[in-house]
Every structure is written in C-alpha cells, then in structure tokens.
Amino acid sequence: MKRRSALFCGVFLLLLLKLMLLRLFLFNEIKWERALTDAFSLLALMSFLELLIPMKARRVVYWVFNLVLTLIMFASAIYNVYFGSIPTYTALSGLGQVNQVRSTITTLIEPEHFIFWVDIVVMAVYWIVNRVRRKGRQSRSYIYTQPSYRNRRKISTWKLSMAGLLIIGVVVSGLFIRKGWGIENEIVRAEQMGFMNYQVAAVVKTRQEKRELASVSLQDTVKAIQTLQESYPYRDVDQIGKEPEYFGVGKxxxxxxxxxxxxxxxxxxxxxxxxxxxxxxxxxxxxxxxxxxxxxxxxxxxxxxxxxxxxxxxxxxxxxxxxxxxxxxxxxxxxxxxxxxxxxxxxxxxxxxxxxxxxxxxxxxxxxxxxxxxxxxxxxxxxxxxxxxxxxxxxxxxxxxxxxxxxxxxxxxxxxxxxxxxxxxxxxxxxxxxxxxxxxxxxxxxxxxxxxxxxxxxxxxxxxxxxxxxxxxxxxxxxxxxxxxxxxxxxxxxxxxxxxxxxxxxxxxxxxxxxxxxxxxxxxxxxxxxxxxxxxxxxxxxxxxxxxxxxxxxxxxxxxxxxxVIGMRYYLPTGSFFNNEVMFIPGNGFDDGTAVSLRTLESVNDITPYREDYEYVLKLMKLSDDYVKRLPSRAP
Structure with missing residues (x-):
C-alpha cells in the first residue's frame, strides 16, 4: 500500500505543479492561495480514477493521465497566447482546423512552454534505458496472484479513503465554482475557480442554458431585443421622422x-x-x-x-x-x-x-x-x-x-x-x-x-x-x-x-x-x-x-x-465594450473595471458614466445568444 500511496502522491504533486505553471502562463502570476482550487479539483479527479482502475493497471493509467493533462495544459497555454482567452472543452471543436493553420501555431510556441513535457521526456528516457539494459537477459515473468485476506482489507481501506477524498474534492470544488459563478469576466472566473473547475462550470452552464431555451419562444426573444434597443438612444434626434441619410444610394x-x-x-x-x-x-x-x-x-x-x-x-x-x-x-x-x-x-x-x-x-x-x-x-x-x-x-x-x-x-x-x-x-x-x-x-x-x-x-x-x-x-x-x-x-x-x-x-x-x-x-x-x-x-x-x-x-x-455601444467577449472578457468614448474591460464586475479613451489612448479614471453601457451590453449579448439558438433548422 505504501507504493500505491507513493505513486498517488507523486502524480498528484507533479500535476499540481503543472497546474501552477499553467496559471503562470494564463494569468502572468502564481497566487499560491489559489493552489487550493486546483488541488481539490485534481484530488477529486484522481480519487475517482483510483476507484475505477485495477491495481495492476495503475502505472499505465497514470502515465496516460499525465500525458493527456499535459497535452491539454500545453495546448491551453499556446491558445491563450493567440486568443488572450481561457479555452474550455468547446475549443475541441476547432481541432480539425489545426493542420491548416499549423504555420501560425508553430510561431506561437515559446521555449518555456516545453517545461510541461520535462517529466515525460525524463520518464521516457528512463524507460528506454531500462529496456536496453534488460535486452538479452532472461525475461522475468510475473504471475498475478490473488491478494491475501490482509491485503484485501488494505485495498478496501484504500478504496474507502479514496471515496472520502472524492467527496471532499467534489464538495470543495463545488464551493469554488459557486463562488465564481456570477463573474462575467471569463479570465477572472477561471483564475478564481481554477482551470479544471472552470471546465466543469462550462459544462454545467451549457446544460443550464439549454433548459432555459425551452421556456421562452423566438418571438418573445425578438420582442425583448427590440424593447432593449429602444431603451438605448441610438438615433440622431435630427433624423427622427426623416428618411435615413444615404438610404438607397446604392440601390x-x-x-x-x-x-x-x-x-x-x-x-x-x-x-x-x-x-x-x-x-x-x-x-x-x-x-x-x-x-x-x-x-x-x-x-x-x-x-x-x-x-x-x-x-x-x-x-x-x-x-x-x-x-x-x-x-x-x-x-x-x-x-x-x-x-x-x-x-x-x-x-x-x-x-x-x-x-x-x-x-x-x-x-x-x-x-x-x-x-x-x-x-x-x-x-x-x-x-x-x-x-x-x-x-x-x-x-x-x-x-x-x-x-x-x-x-x-x-x-x-x-x-x-x-x-x-x-x-x-x-x-x-x-x-x-x-x-x-x-x-x-x-x-x-x-x-x-x-x-x-x-x-x-x-x-x-x-x-x-x-x-x-x-x-x-x-x-x-x-x-x-x-x-x-x-x-x-x-x-x-x-x-x-x-x-x-x-x-x-x-x-x-x-x-x-x-x-x-x-x-x-x-x-x-x-x-x-x-x-x-x-x-x-x-x-x-x-x-x-x-x-x-x-x-x-x-x-x-x-x-x-x-x-x-458594442460588446466584445473574445480576446477580451465578457462585459467588455466600446462606446463613443472608451474601451471598457471589467474586473470581477463593473466597479473594478478599467477604461481607455479611444481618442487619446490614455486611461480614464472615472468609469461611473459607463455603468449603463456595461449593463446594456451584457443584456444585449445574452439576448443575441438566445436569439440565434432559437432560430429554426434549415431544410437539407
């Protein structure tokens, strides 16, 4: 059992360090107090694995598990370089396009990104060296025997321990997700939830949105869009009641x-x-x-x-x-x-x-x-x-x-x-x-x-x-x-x-x-x-x-x-907008956001006048999402 716990703890610490490295790439700093968010989500996932995999397959499973998570973290770091956003599982839908833009992707990779792979390279070299050493020697055969009664008790105790850690990991991770749920800024939300919890939250949010879609019709959504837009003073008051300027000049x-x-x-x-x-x-x-x-x-x-x-x-x-x-x-x-x-x-x-x-x-x-x-x-x-x-x-x-x-x-x-x-x-x-x-x-x-x-x-x-x-x-x-x-x-x-x-x-x-x-x-x-x-x-x-x-x-x-006022939520977080005066980027919300003048390119200290634009853009983009999701399917 000592070997089992040693392997579990070793892989856990290794992947936790990689998650901290990912934080450095995604958020440009490591806040060690945030390590708990990653630790508990990783604990939940690894405990779940321990309950599923048989003892004799643990090394192989952990090798594959480490390889897959490393690939995800490596790709996420590169993705962030280009998009300035935190990828979720939905980004997988674009994997088929990678080959066509490989010349772009290769230029985004920095030497430090390869730190993720150091342990895997070392382990691979170690495995190859061992294989070479054993070559020519008489192979040793291993016969798997049923564990003794005493060992079965130890295994049962270990499984119970993993079940307990799984419950703790899930509950604590759920609390972190709940705490960051209302934050519109995806970067801040991911930073507070942790990368893995952020993925879980994305799945939950998608399912929640699907349930909400069934409760409102397309016509109701269109009416809500019109009502919202009428509340915003777009039109030039001098043009009201007149034919729009430039109307039909290209007809x-x-x-x-x-x-x-x-x-x-x-x-x-x-x-x-x-x-x-x-x-x-x-x-x-x-x-x-x-x-x-x-x-x-x-x-x-x-x-x-x-x-x-x-x-x-x-x-x-x-x-x-x-x-x-x-x-x-x-x-x-x-x-x-x-x-x-x-x-x-x-x-x-x-x-x-x-x-x-x-x-x-x-x-x-x-x-x-x-x-x-x-x-x-x-x-x-x-x-x-x-x-x-x-x-x-x-x-x-x-x-x-x-x-x-x-x-x-x-x-x-x-x-x-x-x-x-x-x-x-x-x-x-x-x-x-x-x-x-x-x-x-x-x-x-x-x-x-x-x-x-x-x-x-x-x-x-x-x-x-x-x-x-x-x-x-x-x-x-x-x-x-x-x-x-x-x-x-x-x-x-x-x-x-x-x-x-x-x-x-x-x-x-x-x-x-x-x-x-x-x-x-x-x-x-x-x-x-x-x-x-x-x-x-x-x-x-x-x-x-x-x-x-x-x-x-x-x-x-x-x-x-x-x-x-127009909203933007990729390359910049949700809630970001451009109006006639500034570019605004939220923090946890509006109050800790920042603004830059579009004309002078200087920071704007007083953001108070832009609160209504912030609230308007959030509502408009939400209605836009509801609208496109409710559009009918086309005939083949």
Whole structure:
C-alpha cells in the first residue's frame, strides 16, 4: 500500500505543479492561495480514477493521465497566447482546423512552454534505458496472484479513503465554482475557480442554458431585443421622422464585400520609410465613406466568425465557432435580404470550403454559390496556397458571367495573403522593408498588408476595365487583429509607422470603408461601431429597410446614429465594450473595471458614466445568444 500511496502522491504533486505553471502562463502570476482550487479539483479527479482502475493497471493509467493533462495544459497555454482567452472543452471543436493553420501555431510556441513535457521526456528516457539494459537477459515473468485476506482489507481501506477524498474534492470544488459563478469576466472566473473547475462550470452552464431555451419562444426573444434597443438612444434626434441619410444610394447596384485578413486600421494613411503602405485603401477612404473607429467582435471561429457577423448582425457566442455551431440553422442574412431583390450571392475563398465548416455556414447564410480551393490555380503564395490576385482573378470571371446575364450580384471575397505569420514571397513583395525590421513580425505584417492592398487595386482595375466600377458598391473591412502584442511592442509600431498605438484599443481597431458610385465627396465618419453594425449600414445604402423586412439586427446603421455601444467577449472578457468614448474591460464586475479613451489612448479614471453601457451590453449579448439558438433548422 505504501507504493500505491507513493505513486498517488507523486502524480498528484507533479500535476499540481503543472497546474501552477499553467496559471503562470494564463494569468502572468502564481497566487499560491489559489493552489487550493486546483488541488481539490485534481484530488477529486484522481480519487475517482483510483476507484475505477485495477491495481495492476495503475502505472499505465497514470502515465496516460499525465500525458493527456499535459497535452491539454500545453495546448491551453499556446491558445491563450493567440486568443488572450481561457479555452474550455468547446475549443475541441476547432481541432480539425489545426493542420491548416499549423504555420501560425508553430510561431506561437515559446521555449518555456516545453517545461510541461520535462517529466515525460525524463520518464521516457528512463524507460528506454531500462529496456536496453534488460535486452538479452532472461525475461522475468510475473504471475498475478490473488491478494491475501490482509491485503484485501488494505485495498478496501484504500478504496474507502479514496471515496472520502472524492467527496471532499467534489464538495470543495463545488464551493469554488459557486463562488465564481456570477463573474462575467471569463479570465477572472477561471483564475478564481481554477482551470479544471472552470471546465466543469462550462459544462454545467451549457446544460443550464439549454433548459432555459425551452421556456421562452423566438418571438418573445425578438420582442425583448427590440424593447432593449429602444431603451438605448441610438438615433440622431435630427433624423427622427426623416428618411435615413444615404438610404438607397446604392440601390440596384452590385455589391462586393472584401473581408481583408488580419487588417488593422493603423496602416491606413501611413508610410514606412516614405513608402505608402495602403495607397489603394487610402484612396477608397478619401473618396468614399471611411469609419476609423470600428472594432472586431469575433469569437472562436476568427475569420469565419467575421463573415458570420457581417452577414447576420448577430453576436458570436464565444464558446464555439458560429459556422460549426449554427451551420444547420436558417440564418437571417444579407444574402437573404438581397435575394428578395433578385440578387445572386457568391462567396470566394482559396481555402477548402470545409475549413471552419464553411460548407455548412454558406448554405445557412443563403449564398447561392461558393468558390473554394479547387477553383484556383495554386501560385504558392503561402501555406493556404493561392494569392489574393488569384482569388480576384477567378472571382472576376464568375462575376462577369453574371453581369453578362444582367443579374445583379453580391460577391464576398475572403482574402488570406495577409494571414499570420505574414510571410510574403520575394516575387510578390511590393515594398522594401528596412533592415532592422526584416524577419520581424511588424516587418512581415506591413509587407503582407501592402501586398493585399496592391491586389485589391488589381481587382478595382479589373472592375473598371470591364465596366463594373460605376455600377458596384465596394465594401472593405478587416476581419480581426494581426499584430500579437507579445511579439511586437507598441512603441516599435509608433516609432516605425509614426502612429500612436495601444496594445488593446489599436489592436482590435479595424477599418471599414465603403465606395459608392457617384458619391460627390468622401466623408470620414467617427462613429464607434463593430462588425454587427456592418449589415444595417450596408442595407441602408442598398435601399433595404430592416424595419419593413422585420429583420432583427443586433447592430445599428452607423450612418444614422449619434451614439453607440458594442460588446466584445473574445480576446477580451465578457462585459467588455466600446462606446463613443472608451474601451471598457471589467474586473470581477463593473466597479473594478478599467477604461481607455479611444481618442487619446490614455486611461480614464472615472468609469461611473459607463455603468449603463456595461449593463446594456451584457443584456444585449445574452439576448443575441438566445436569439440565434432559437432560430429554426434549415431544410437539407
């Protein structure tokens, strides 16, 4: 029994130390008083294992148990580097996408992450050395015999002890979960509950939400959304009773939406060593409608979530990629709205359409056709294959066919040439990167953004040459951030690009640009907004009244409001929001939260005026979740 207890205690202490190491990676510090939360959850799990496994299988089971938990902790630490969030079991739904983004993942791994594996490597070497030593010797056979009466009593006592520890572990862990249950901030909640308890809480919360769904209808949820939105002063009082500004200026024209990979707002109108970084987008911004205060709102699905949000005006859940979780639903969407006016909707992406379950999402959004990897010639731009130029070349071929058939179209282009790790082949690069930035994340990023801008210019040239430019509304926006703050300091961006940069405000700031044929003068609209606001804004321009179509949008038309607030809950914790003045991030709740000015990028000391926005955003995102979960399944 001494060996049994020694093995139990040894594995327990080893895994507890790994959980403390995980705390260091996730929360940037180790609070030893929090070790109890991890200790009791680990105690409960290991006691449960002891009650299940036979004595002769313990070493193998503990080896596998250690291996599995180590892999989970290792992956969670890397996940946190990229997403800035604490993964739950739902993140497993994205494992199938790992192979396609392996070049990104490998760059996120830091040498210290391999500390998790030290014991396993040592144990493996020890096992191999022992095998070599025994080779050639007479093998010893072990005959398992039934334990004596005395040993059976010891085993029974051990089992009773494990049962007692299991009860204690479960009860105490339950208390920790209950204590942190009401905290909306996932990072704080995980820090207080402990990593393993946080996973249990996620399961319990999911089941609780499923029970709640059955008690309220879709119609009731829609009404609750309308009531809540009416309580917030969105509309410009001078516009009440009038036709919305810019309404229908693009009516009947084609619509092209370009979702630019990893495009942040800071390169717009900036230069690097006197080389203009985004000359094409600069001209679009100067001649069209430019929204410089737009912020990403994506969840686990990253790029696919950006497509989902911009086409539905629904918040992502944050717990699962929306394409995976809701690809079976009939999603109210921009393609459905335009279909009522005779539009054909196509989407173009050089990935395989199964990547992030787009083969489910595109039919759910009611796109008529999608053109994925097999349609493009691979010019080996990056790990995804074809370049943005190839993407647009194929897209123009398909759009010209529709134009020749006199069919108005909505085309969505999803670019990848500026995807992390931002490696641009020398033959494609259009600017000279300074020697001190060559090979750095910032240098590579600016090079890829510049190329993507160049490729966009080739699309515009093709539209002009084929007589489509003056008959097409062109929308360009970024899907999510590109620069990882852990690899590039804000001061470096400021010194090299000459623009103030904040590790969070600037990081999540994406451009939103709309070119409208015949617009006499460009306009910069300094209204705060997010990706949920894109559909209502585009619909207004295309002459679609969401009110008349009874379309439930969680965002607002940015051209006809003078006040706004948008929520964000991935990369930032739930309860975070952007309004016309600040970015707010909660702590345990509102009172210990922090705010940063969107204009000055300085900390704001008095957060009192923003409490109503905080409470509003929490309610709105909860209703958004309820709404999308209650949408009907679509016909096969």
């Amino acid at each position: 009947g024209k084609n619509l092209i939406v370009v979702q630019m990979e990893s495009l942040q707002n800071f390169p717009i109108h900036q230069s690097l060593n006197n080389q203009v970084l985004t000359p094409v987008m600069n001209q679009l911004a100067d001649q069209g409608l430019y929204f410089p205060y737009i912020y990403q709102q994506i969840g686990q699905g990253n790029t696919s979530d950006a497509e989902f949000i911009s086409n539905t005006s629904i918040y992502p859940l944050g717990s699962i990629a929306m394409s995976t979780g809701f690809g079976s639903r009939e999603l109210p969407s921009l393609p459905r709205l335009l279909a009522q006016q005779g539009y054909v909707s196509n989407t173009f992406h050089v990935n395989e359409v199964s990547f992030w379950d787009r083969n489910k999402m595109y039919p759910a959004l009611a796109f008529d056709h999608f053109y994925d990897k097999p349609f493009y010639t691979n010019d080996n731009f990056n790990s995804f294959g074809p370049s943005d130029e190839e993407l647009y070349r194929v897209g123009m071929e398909k759009l010209l066919n529709l134009h020749q058939e006199s069919k108005p179209f909505y085309a969505q282009f999803v670019t990848v040439s500026s995807h992390h790790p931002f490696a641009v082949p020398e033959t494609f690069s259009k600017i000279q990167i300074p020697p001190d930035l060559v090979g750095t994340q910032l240098g590579n990023y600016l090079d890829s953004v510049n190329y993507s801008d160049y490729a966009l210019g080739k699309l515009i040239e093709s539209l002009k040459q084929n007589g489509l430019w003056e008959d097409t509304v062109l929308v360009v926006y970024g899907d999510h951030q590109g620069i990882n703050s852990k690899d590039t300091e804000a001061s470096l961006i400021t010194s090299k690009v000459g623009v103030p940069y904040h590790d969070q405000v600037s990081k999540f700031n994406i451009p939103f640009i709309i070119h409208i044929p015949g617009l006499e003068k460009g306009k910069t609209i300094e209204q705060t907004g997010g990706q949920v606001d894109m559909l209502p804004t585009i619909a207004n321009i295309m002459g679609i009244s969401l009110k008349e179509d009874q379309f439930t949008a969680l965002g607002q038309d940015l051209l006809n409001i003078d006040n706004n």
